Amino acid sequence: MSASGRLPANRYGHFSDGGTEYVVTDPRPPRPWANVIANERVGLAISHTGSGFSWIDNSQLATVTRWQQDLAIDRSGKFVYARDSESGQLWSLSPSPVWAPLDRFACRHGMGYTSFETVAHRVAARWTLFCDSAESVEMWKIELADVSGRARRLELCAFLEWCCGVSPAPRREFGRLFLETWPDPERRAVFARNHMWDVPSPRDGHWNTSFPFVSALASTEPVSGAQGDKAAFLGRFGDFASPESLRHGAWTPLFGRHEDPIAALRSTVDIPAGGARTLGFVLATAESAEATAALVDRFCRIDAMDSSLARVKTGWHERLAAHRMETPDPALDTIANDWARYQAIVARLWARCGYYQQSGAFGFRDQLQDSQVWLTIEPERCREQIRLHAGHQFADGSVYHWWHPLTEQGHLTKMTDDLLWLGFVAGSYIRETGDLSILDDAAPFLDEKTPAPLADHVLRAFRRVFHRTSARGIPLIGAGDWNDGLSAMGLEEKGESFWLGHFLAGLLSDWAEIWRRSGRADLAADFEERRAALTAAINAHGWDGGWYLRGTLDDGRPLGSSSSRVGRIFLNAQTWAILNDVAPPDRAATCFAAVKEHLVTEAGALLLAPAFDAPVPEIGYITRYAPGQRENGGVYTHAATWAIAAAAKRKDADLVGRLLDAINPAIKDPDRYFAEPYVLPGNVDGPDSPHHGRGAWTWYTGSAAWLHRVIAEWVLGVRPEWDGLRLDPCLPPDWRRARMVRPWRGSVWDIEIERAGSPRIEVDGRALEGSLILVPAQPGGRHRVRVQFA
Numbered sequence: 081m082s083a084s085g086r087l088p089a090n091r092y093g094h095f096s097d098g099g100t101e102y103v104v105t106d107p108r109p110p111r112p113w114a115n116v117i118a119n120e121r122v123g124l125a126i127s128h129t130g131s132g133f134s135w136i137d138n139s140q141l142a143t144v145t146r147w148q149q150d151l152a153i154d155r156s157g158k159f160v161y162a163r164d165s166e167s168g169q170l171w172s173l174s175p176s177p178v179w180a181p182l183d184r185f186a187c188r189h190g191m192g193y194t195s196f197e198t199v200a201h202r203v204a205a206r207w208t209l210f211c212d213s214a215e216s217v218e219m220w221k222i223e224l225a226d227v228s229g230r231a232r233r234l235e236l237c238a239f240l241e242w243c244c245g246v247s248p249a250p251r252r253e254f255g256r257l258f259l260e261t262w263p264d265p266e267r268r269a270v271f272a273r274n275h276m277w278d279v280p281s282p283r284d285g286h287w288n289t290s291f292p293f294v295s296a297l298a299s300t301e302p303v304s305g306a307q308g309d310k311a312a313f314l315g316r317f318g319d320f321a322s323p324e325s326l327r328h329g330a331w332t333p334l335f336g337r338h339e340d341p342i343a344a345l346r347s348t349v350d351i352p353a354g355g356a357r358t359l360g361f362v363l364a365t366a367e368s369a370e371a372t373a374a375l376v377d378r379f380c381r382i383d384a385m386d387s388s389l390a391r392v393k394t395g396w397h398e399r400l401a402a403h404r405m406e407t408p409d410p411a412l413d414t415i416a417n418d419w420a421r422y423q424a425i426v427a428r429l430w431a432r433c434g435y436y437q438q439s440g441a442f443g444f445r446d447q448l449q450d451s452q453v454w455l456t457i458e459p460e461r462c463r464e465q466i467r468l469h470a471g472h473q474f475a476d477g478s479v480y481h482w483w484h485p486l487t488e489q490g491h492l493t494k495m496t497d498d499l500l501w502l503g504f505v506a507g508s509y510i511r512e513t514g515d516l517s518i519l520d521d522a523a524p525f526l527d528e529k530t531p532a533p534l535a536d537h538v539l540r541a542f543r544r545v546f547h548r549t550s551a552r553g554i555p556l557i558g559a560g561d562w563n564d565g566l567s568a569m570g571l572e573e574k575g576e577s578f579w580l581g582h583f584l585a586g587l588l589s590d591w592a593e594i595w596r597r598s599g600r601a602d603l604a605a606d607f608e609e610r611r612a613a614l615t616a617a618i619n620a621h622g623w624d625g626g627w628y629l630r631g632t633l634d635d636g637r638p639l640g641s642s643s644s645r646v647g648r649i650f651l652n653a654q655t656w657a658i659l660n661d662v663a664p665p666d667r668a669a670t671c672f673a674a675v676k677e678h679l680v681t682e683a684g685a686l687l688l689a690p691a692f693d694a695p696v697p698e699i700g701y702i703t704r705y706a707p708g709q710r711e712n713g714g715v716y717t718h719a720a721t722w723a724i725a726a727a728a729k730r731k732d733a734d735l736v737g738r739l740l741d742a743i744n745p746a747i748k749d750p751d752r753y754f755a756e757p758y759v760l761p762g763n764v765d766g767p768d769s770p771h772h773g774r775g776a777w778t779w780y781t782g783s784a785a786w787l788h789r790v791i792a793e794w795v796l797g798v799r800p801e802w803d804g805l806r807l808d809p810c811l812p813p814d815w816r817r818a819r820m821v822r823p824w825r826g827s828v829w830d831i832e833i834e835r836a837g838s839p840r841i842e843v844d845g846r847a848l849e850g851s852l853i854l855v856p857a858q859p860g861g862r863h864r865v866r867v868q869f870a
């Protein structure tokens with residue numbers, strides 16, 4: 081199934097290729113519109129201007145090429161210059177850095193590649209960048225054609241600045257003293273390594289470790305000039321838009337350990353009249369110069385590039401094919417089936433990077449949630465992620481808030497929810513697969529090397545949270561719960577979190593069930609009792625009259641109360657009370673009505689309202705954001721997806737429809753919305769911002785995996801439970817039908833959902849009683865399901 085029907089376009093671009101490609105046709109959309117391209121090791125972030133950077137294994141600590149984050153100018157990165165040898169006219173194969181007038185411009189951001197198509201000075205060019213699907217190599221394929229009818233001689237020059245270490249690098253003049261570059265004429269390559277990696281090293285002490293990789297930029301063509309020094313390339317006080325050396329014939333190459341390290345490789349390219357030429361560059365990175373050279377030898381050939389790119393494209397198609405949804409809204413289908421999942425896998429799980437945030441680290445709660453994107457297609461990968469995070473827990477149950485792969489630096493905080501996501505995602509895995517053997521998966525603790533089963537890890541997390549409970553039975557908030565910015569409410573370990581209470585209540589029910597199924601009746605009974613006590617405590621102390629409080633501060637003052645001028649009502653404290661059945665029916669109805677009244681906007685559901693308009697140190701840094709931005713009264717997309725789930729649970733089809741439209745980037749007016757139309761933003765400004773409706777923080781947001789899950793499980797309503805697949809749709813009022821194909825417990829389920837006179841469900845032609853399809857005794861095959869709902 082791919083998106084059918086018309087996909088939206090706007091004045092800056094449009095979808096193509098069934099929605100899996102976005103074509104930016106105007107070089108000046110309101111912001112850089114970026115792509116993130118990566119395999120599990122290397123990647124690049126690249127905007128429609130051509131700016132961006134590359135990394136290996138950790139997009140912050142192991143940045144290969146230098147980039148200056150500057151969304152207003154966006155003229156920093158890796159570029160290809162073209163110069164007509166006859167006329168001397170200079171341009172670049174992407175708008176940046178030269179910004180020469182282009183007769184044609186298209187930037188195609190696809191799954192696993194970005195292509196720039198330009199016509200300038202009667203030369204047509206296509207520059208395609210991608211990474212191999214397995215090896216640590218990035219490739220640039222360049223196709224050139226003469227459209228003037230004359231034979232042409234061009235000089236083509238690839239350019240980048242080496243970083244080979246931590247970025248952003250605040251002490252550039254210090255950092256560059258340790259870099260070394262050298263040419264390899266035989267390979268038409270420039271190599272780089274860094275003799276100092278600015279990360280803590282317990283063994284060797286301060287500033288005394290080498291960057292563990294060697295990189296090379298290589299060309300498929302004979303090289304007429306190679307340069308390793310930035311000033312020599314640009315000229316004194318030069319300019320990226322017109323490097324001085326591109327105007328000179330012969331270069332004096334400067335390589336070694338004493339320059340300002342770049343790589344520039346220039347080639348002369350002859351194109352016959354009306355003819356075409358194809359050439360390319362590779363950027364390879366590996367653990368040694370030999371291994372890097374081997375990658376260059378293997379991939380710096382056009383045929384190798386072609387087959388690698390073909391593998392990337394089919395790889396993405398196949399990866400996303402097993403689970404598809406089709407609704408009357410093709411724009412939503414494209415976002416949900418293709419882009420949101422691509423975003424979750426590439427930007428969140430592999431690159432851990434976007435154009436607004438270069439993280440590289442694993443957030444304990446973040447990538448666990450993201451890994452749910454694998455559940456319906458490759459559940460083993462979700463299980464691996466769970467194991468990885470279990471291994472970043474201490475024996476007392478606490479966990480790193482985040483840690484860096486490569487160096488294993490971690491951040492231990494008083495954040496109080498992180499550790500519980502282990503149990504949350506393991507529960508999702510068990511509902512999806514039915515496989516309780518995950519409870520035996522062994523992982524060590526950070527401070528106790530003997531591996532322990534996952535069940536033990538989860539139990540230690542619960543026990544730590546049980547221990548961190550206020551006298552009236554509400555979990556403490558510490559340095560923040562899901563909302564990082566509530567960073568000071570509970571530093572004295574008195575402040576409480578009602579959201580965390582709702583979250584914990586759901587987990588207690590889930591794990592009572594899991595303990596029962598795994599033969600731990602004692603724990604099952606204990607968890608049930610705790611759930612009842614917690615629900616009672618929340619309802620005794622957390623109800624503000626019209627909605628649930630968000631929490632209390634160390635000094636006992638409430639947060640999220642009608643008695644407050646700002647921060648009066650918080651979204652998560654209502655949606656999770658509904659989703660986890662903490663709210664009794666009358667309160668669920670009341671707090672949901674309050675959400676609709678105070679938080680629902682045309683841009684989605686706000687995280688809180690009204691926004692804080694001045695710092696409140698006792699609450700935390702959330703109050704320091706500009707009003708209406710990010711968590712401070714913006715639409716925080718991650719939480720806004722949970723509002724859709726809650727609306728579906730309340731069977732408010734109208735609101736489901738409105739919230740889906742509100743959140744869909746593809747149908748926004750870009751002059752108001754600014755951000756990319758194909759991926760989700762971390763946030764959209766709320767009404768307390770002068771830019772209400774403006775999206776930002778695209779790519780690096782936990783909303784991507786969640787939006788997909790919420791549409792599948794709550795809107796189409798196909799929800800795995802312990803013993804069956806629940807069919808419980810809540811389609812927007814203007815949808816008559818929807819369809820989903822997905823694997824589940826060894827069979828393929830082809831589910832048609834239809835609005836009809838009377839509710840009825842048929843499985844393989846036979847009427848189903850109730851709405852739960854039980855796990856088939858015999859897995860395998862394909863089942864046809866018809867769901868009619870009133």
Ligand code: GLC
Pocket residue numbers: 443445446562563564565711782
């Ligand atoms: C950021 C954090 C995430 C947190 C969210 C809400 O996205 O990475 O962990 O849940 O903000 O504060």
